Amino acid sequence: MFIAQNNLQLILEVAFIIHIVVLLLFNIIALPLSMVLFLGIVLTVLIGSLLLVDVAFLFLPLLSHHEFTHPFGSLAVFAWITIAAAANLLTEVGIKSTSIKTLTIILFFIIAVAGGLMHRSFLILWFLGWALGYLIMSKSFKRSTNITSKSIIGWTLAGGLGFVIMELLSRFLDKPIISPLLRVSRIEHYSISSLKMVIQNTALWGHVQGSCYWGVECLGGADGYITLPMSLIQSFGLPYHLFYGVLVNRKDEIDYMLPGIFAVAFDAGYAGIIFLLSWIVIVSCTGFYVLRKYRSKRKSGSKMYLGKEALLIGALSAFLAQSIIGLFVFNRSFNGSAMLAYIVLSALVMAHIATLKRSI
Numbered sequence: 103m104f105i106a107q108n109n110l111q112l113i114l115e116v117a118f119i120i121h122i123v124v125l126l127l128f129n130i131i132a133l134p135l136s137m138v139l140f141l142g143i144v145l146t147v148l149i150g151s152l153l154l155v156d157v158a159f160l161f162l163p164l165l166s167h168h169e170f171t172h173p174f175g176s177l178a179v180f181a182w183i184t185i186a187a188a189a190n191l192l193t194e195v196g197i198k199s200t201s202i203k204t205l206t207i208i209l210f211f212i213i214a215v216a217g218g219l220m221h222r223s224f225l226i227l228w229f230l231g232w233a234l235g236y237l238i239m240s241k242s243f244k245r246s247t248n249i250t251s252k253s254i255i256g257w258t259l260a261g262g263l264g265f266v267i268m269e270l271l272s273r274f275l276d277k278p279i280i281s282p283l284l285r286v287s288r289i290e291h292y293s294i295s296s297l298k299m300v301i302q303n304t305a306l307w308g309h310v311q312g313s314c315y316w317g318v319e320c321l322g323g324a325d326g327y328i329t330l331p332m333s334l335i336q337s338f339g340l341p342y343h344l345f346y347g348v349l350v351n352r353k354d355e356i357d358y359m360l361p362g363i364f365a366v367a368f369d370a371g372y373a374g375i376i377f378l379l380s381w382i383v384i385v386s387c388t389g390f391y392v393l394r395k396y397r398s399k400r401k402s403g404s405k406m407y408l409g410k411e412a413l414l415i416g417a418l419s420a421f422l423a424q425s426i427i428g429l430f431v432f433n434r435s436f437n438g439s440a441m442l443a444y445i446v447l448s449a450l451v452m453a454h455i456a457t458l459k460r461s462i
Contacts, residue, residue: 106340108321108323108324108342108343109324109325109326109328109329109330109335109342109343109369110323110324110328110369110370110374111324112330112335112340112342113328113329113330113441113445116330116442116445117445117448117449120445120446120449121445121448121449121452121453123449124446124449124450124452124453125449125452125453125456127453128410128453128454129456133409133410133413134408134409135188135191135192135405135408135409135412136409137409138184138188138409138410138412138413139185139188139189139192139202139412142181142182142184142185142188142412142416143185143202143205145177145181146178146181146182146185146209146213147209149170149174149177149178149181149213150178150209150212150213150216152170152174153170153171153174153178153213153216153217153220154212154216156168156169156170156171156216156220157216157217157219157220160219160220161275169220169221170220171217171220171221171223171224172221172434172435172438172439172440173331173438173439173440173442173443174443175217175221175224175227175228175424175435175440175443176227176231176420176421176423176424176435176436176440176443176444176447177420177443177446177447178213178217178228179227179228179231179232179235179416179419179420179423179424180416180417180419180420180447180450181416182206182209182210182213182231182232182416183231183232183235183415183416183419183420184412184413184415184416184417185202185205185206185209185416186203186206186235186239187235187239187242187411187412187415187416188202188409188412189202189203189206190239190243191400191408191411191412194243194400195405195408210232213228214228214229218264218268219268222265222268222282223427223431223432223434223435225261225264226427226431227423227424227427227435229261230423230426230427231419231420231423231424234419234422234423235415235416235419238393238415238418238419239415242393242397242411242415265282268281268282269281269282269283272284293359293360295355296355296356296359296360296364297360297364299313299355299356299368300356300360300364300365300367300368303368304367304368304371304372305322305323305371305372306371306372306373307322307323307370307371307373307374308321308322308323308324308325308368308369308370308371308374309322309323309325309368309369309371310322314327314368315345316343319343321343323369323370323371324369324370325343325369326342326343326344326345326369327356327357327365327368327369327437328365328366328369328370328437328441329342329344329437329438329441330438330441330442331438331439331441331442332344332438334442345357356368356433357433357434357437358432358433358434360433361428361429361430361431361432361433362428362429362430362432362433362435362436362437363375363429363430364433365433365437366378366429366433378429379429381448382425385421385448385451385452386418386421386422388451388452388454388455389414389417389418389421389451389454390418392414392454392455393411393414393415393418396410396411396414397411410454413450414450414451414454417447417450417451418451420447421444421447421448421450421451424436424440424443424444424447425444428440428444
């Protein structure tokens with residue numbers, strides 16, 4: 103009875119297991135600030151290297167790219183914000199962190215360029231994650247935010263210039279895959295029909311049976327528009343609907359061309375999207391509540407929770423950024439492999455809410 107019967111049940115079961123495992127790990131492993139900083143640097147460098155190698159494959163003949171921006175995009179935000187938060191916490195306790203801050207700046211631009219060349223949605227995720235992390239850190243460390251109308255205009259112009267450069271680069275190198283205009287044209291081609299399909303067939307629980315790609319085999323919900331990684335499902339031999347092999351011309355219609363709020367509503371029904379939105383609110387409120395507790399402990403002189411505070415700032419920033427992009431911009435940003443990363447980030451936030459008491 104505990105074996106998941108479809109994609110959505112598997113997501114819920116895996117999410118439950120991951121949340122329990124992360125909670126236990128948080129209470130078993132000590133997380134001093136030095137360890138968090140070291141692991142954050144290692145993870146950021148590894149993800150940055152993967153993105154660099156992947157984008158290099160775009161320009162090298164006979165090599166195929168893997169689009170690591172999807173599974174590792176939000177984790178890159180998490181790791182980088184964690185480093186930045188840890189560096190600020192070092193400053194708070196009187197330790198110079200100039201070299202670490204310099205490293206974060208270098209890594210910021212390396213990941214932004216590599217990930218942005220691969221996917222424009224990653225660039226939006228990256229800068230949104232940075233902005234959210236900056237605001238959270240400003241609040242946590244009681245610093246004024248230097249966000250002005252000029253800075254907003256400046257970053258907007260910089261983003262627009264980046265898109266123009268990518269378009270010119272795609273035409274000069276004859277690489278349509280990095281063209282922002284190609285993405286816009288695909289959205290224009292698929293989005294209207296996709297919206298009609300979702301709006302006309304979404305029900306309270308799932309969708310009208312027979313309205314999805316599978317025809318008479320349509321389950322009426324949990325039909326694979328929202329899944330965990332296909333490789334995970336295939337490795338366990340689970341008999342779920344998967345769009346493997348028809349991804350471009352079929353799953354594009356919802357997964358790639360609509361914001362996640364429509365994809366979740368179609369695959370899980372209105373009840374599913376209400377549940378997801380409620381969970382995002384719960385995770386966000388929990389994260390900010392615990393963050394206030396950590397800040398008060400730090401202000402009272404305790405250094406016990408510095409590592410966890412840095413982790414929480416990173417996880418909360420990445421979780422919020424991925425939620426916003428996945429729900430309202432690009433469903434692929436939290437579907438498939440990205441869904442697994444999304445669950446991990448949720449667990450990394452919720453694990454701070456409970457502390458297990460040890461008894462001998």
